[in-house]
Amino acid sequence: xxxxxxLDSQVPVFEEAPVELRCNYxxxxxxxxFWYVQYPNQGxxxxxxxxxxxxxxxxxxxxxxxxxKSQTSFHLRKPSVHISDTAEYxxxxxxxxxxxxIFGAGTRLFVKA
Amino acid sequence: DSGVTxxxxxxxxxxxxxxxxxxxPRSGDLSVYWYQQSLDQGLQFLIQYYNGEERAKGNILExxxxxxxPDLHSELNLSSLELGDxxxxxxxxxxxxxxxTDTQYFGxxxxxxxx
Numbered sequence: 001x002x003x004x005x006x007l008d009s010q011v012p013v014f015e016e017a018p019v020e021l022r023c024n025y026x027x028x029x030x031x032x033x034f035w036y037v038q039y040p041n042q043g044x045x046x047x048x049x050x051x052x053x054x055x056x057x058x059x060x061x062x063x064x065x066x067x068x069k070s071q072t073s074f075h076l077r078k079p080s081v082h083i084s085d086t087a088e089y090x091x092x093x094x095x096x097x098x099x100x101x102i103f104g105a106g107t108r109l110f111v112k113a
Numbered sequence: 114d115s116g117v118t119x120x121x122x123x124x125x126x127x128x129x130x131x132x133x134x135x136x137x138p139r140s141g142d143l144s145v146y147w148y149q150q151s152l153d154q155g156l157q158f159l160i161q162y163y164n165g166e167e168r169a170k171g172n173i174l175e176x177x178x179x180x181x182x183p184d185l186h187s188e189l190n191l192s193s194l195e196l197g198d199x200x201x202x203x204x205x206x207x208x209x210x211x212x213x214t215d216t217q218y219f220g221x222x223x224x225x226x227x228x
Binding site: 032041042043044045046049051090094096100101102103104105106 | 115117155156157158161169171203205212213214216217219220221222
C-alpha cells in the first residue's frame with residue numbers, strides 16, 4: 001500500500017517569491033508520482049508527473065518537481081509565483097503495477113500582493 | 114475547460130434518498146474515473162470504468178454503484194444517503210487504462226449536500 005503526506009496544509013507567499021510545496025510518500029514498490037492543481041470551484045488539473053528517467057520534471061505554468069528516491073520525496077517548486085497561482089495543490093502516487101491513485105491532503109498556496 | 118462534463122452542478126437532497134450523478138467523458142476517451150472529495154476524507158478514488166467494463170475499485174461504499182454506457186457516459190448512483198455523503202464528486206476521463214501513462218482530465222464536479 002502507498003501513502004502520501006503533504007507536509008504543509010497552507011503556504012502563504014508574496015508575489016514573485018519562490019515557493020516549495022513538500023510531498024513525501026511511502027511505498028514498498030516502484031511508483032508514479034503526480035502533482036495536480038485545483039483552482040477554486042474547478043476540478044483538478046495535472047501539473048506534472050514522474051514516470052521514470054530524469055528525476056527533475058518540468059510541468060505547466062513554470063512548475064517543476066524533483067523525485068528523490070532515497071528521501072521518498074517529490075517536492076514541487078516554482079522560482080517566482082503569481083497571484084494566479086493561488087490554488088490547492090495535491091500530490092499523488094500510484095504503484096506502477098496498480099490501478100488507483102492515492103492523493104495527499106492538499107496544500108493551499110496563497111499568493112499575496 | 115477539460116472537455117469532461119458533469120451534471121448536475123449542485124444537488125441537495127435528504128437522508129435516505131437516492132441520487133444519480135452523470136458524467137460525459139472527453140471525446141475519444143474510453144476510461145471514466147469517479148472521485149469523492151470531502152473535508153474529512155480528502156480526495157478519494159471510488160471506481161474506474163474502461164469501455165463499459167469495471168476496471169478498478171477504490172474506496173467505494175456498497176451503497177454506491179456506477180456504470181458506463183455504450184456511448185461511454187457514466188453514472189454514479191448513491192443510495193440510502195447519509196449526512197457524511199455530502200461531498201464534491203468528480204469525474205475524470207482518459208484515453209486508455211493506464212494510471213501512470215494516461216493523463217486524467219477532470220470535470221468541474223457535482224456538489225452533493227445531504228440534509
